[in-house]
Amino acid sequence: MKDAVLQLLACPRCHAAFEAVPDNGDGAEILEGKLNCTGCRTSFPIRRGVPRFLPEKLDPAKRATADAFGYEWTNYFQLTPADRLEFLDWIRPLTADDFVDRVVLDGGCGKGRHIYLASQFGARQVVGIDLSDAVESAFQNTRRLPNVHVIQADIFNLPFASPFDLVYSIGVLHHLPDPKQGFLSLAGHVRPGGRISIWVYGKEGNDWIANYVDPVRINITSRMPKLATRALSFVLSLPLYAALKLVYGPAQRIPRLARLKSWLPYAPYLCAISNYSFAENFWNVFDHLVAPTAFYHSRDEVEDWFATAGLNEGAISRRNNNSWRGTGLMPPKRRL
Numbered sequence: 001m002k003d004a005v006l007q008l009l010a011c012p013r014c015h016a017a018f019e020a021v022p023d024n025g026d027g028a029e030i031l032e033g034k035l036n037c038t039g040c041r042t043s044f045p046i047r048r049g050v051p052r053f054l055p056e057k058l059d060p061a062k063r064a065t066a067d068a069f070g071y072e073w074t075n076y077f078q079l080t081p082a083d084r085l086e087f088l089d090w091i092r093p094l095t096a097d098d099f100v101d102r103v104v105l106d107g108g109c110g111k112g113r114h115i116y117l118a119s120q121f122g123a124r125q126v127v128g129i130d131l132s133d134a135v136e137s138a139f140q141n142t143r144r145l146p147n148v149h150v151i152q153a154d155i156f157n158l159p160f161a162s163p164f165d166l167v168y169s170i171g172v173l174h175h176l177p178d179p180k181q182g183f184l185s186l187a188g189h190v191r192p193g194g195r196i197s198i199w200v201y202g203k204e205g206n207d208w209i210a211n212y213v214d215p216v217r218i219n220i221t222s223r224m225p226k227l228a229t230r231a232l233s234f235v236l237s238l239p240l241y242a243a244l245k246l247v248y249g250p251a252q253r254i255p256r257l258a259r260l261k262s263w264l265p266y267a268p269y270l271c272a273i274s275n276y277s278f279a280e281n282f283w284n285v286f287d288h289l290v291a292p293t294a295f296y297h298s299r300d301e302v303e304d305w306f307a308t309a310g311l312n313e314g315a316i317s318r319r320n321n322n323s324w325r326g327t328g329l330m331p332p333k334r335r336l
Contacts, residue, residue: 001020003020005125009035009161010160011040014039015161017038018044019035021033032048051151051152053153055154062176065175066132066133069134070133073132074111077137082277082280087170090170090171090199090319094327100121101123104126104167105126105168105189106169107167109138111141112137112141112150119142123166126145129150129153131155135151155182155185156181164190165194167187169182169183170198170199173200187330191330192333195327195328196309196330198325198326199324200324201295203297204322209296217288217294233282233289237278237285241278268320299316299318299324306328309328309330311329311331
């Protein structure tokens with residue numbers, strides 16, 4: 001933990017500031033120690049460089065989801081060249097310029113690929129939170145970046161004082177037990193005049209997943225031992241990878257084959273991932289099979305989230321015909 005993050009933190013119980021008590025460090029980084037609340041005197045540990053704001057008792061659904069994604073991101077922790085283009089596509093119409101000199105919050109940072117990029121885009125400070133053990137990978141992937149901070153915390157109970165200029169959450173809200181409340185919690189930390197950006201699974205275009213994949217995920221694969229789900233994902237990834245490289249990839253790259261997209265099943269999405277490595281596609285399959293909780297949201301639902309949060313200039317667009325990305329602006333404070 002770097003000292004600079006203290007100005008952004010507040011006790012999740014009483015909202016007072018913290019003082020850091022280090023036990024062990026590495027240069028400017030506190031690796032072991034604790035954060036003492038200056039108000040209610042509650043202490044929260046700093047372990048392996050990460051402040052931990054976990055509740056004593058975690059809802060079983062949250063715990064199961066955190067365990068699933070913690071397993072994924074601590075086993076697949078590498079950052080890849082594909083991360084940049086994919087991230088910018090997820091947050092469109094935002095661009096890298098929207099991060100310059102901004103204080104940024106990542107709501108569900110996983111292995112840290114997006115907070116790494118936010119730093120490269122010129123953000124002033126970047127905070128990534130995650131409930132799972134993925135924070136171990138995120139910290140290792142970003143620990144040498146002086147403006148990046150990783151915190152283990154629950155989206156529903158965030159330990160922050162200062163609002164953020166830009167908040168984003170990519171592929172996380174639909175795995176929460178109450179996605180709308182998770183969105184509103186994040187939106188509550190956007191400063192007046194700041195912006196939030198999200199990407200979630202869409203209900204439209206995913207009928208076959210809802211009808212055939214979801215029942216298997218809910219009742220079987222999310223309950224299997226992780227190694228068994230991993231083995232099944234490997235088996236399923238082999239024909240998928242062959243189809244991507246032999247059929248969907250050429251349809252995406254070769255102009256004279258572009259008309260194939262009109263009859264290939266699930267073409268917009270599968271063409272979009274046809275250039276991924278086998279590892280990326282394998283972990284995508286695992287991701288879809290391992291999650292205990294996953295919701296698919298309609299455009300109307302996403303629009304309702306933005307309206308409830310009181311956001312202006314909402315821009316909601318479809319991505320690959322199977323998901324929604326959206327961004328909105330928090331209105332500036334009115335002058336009295």
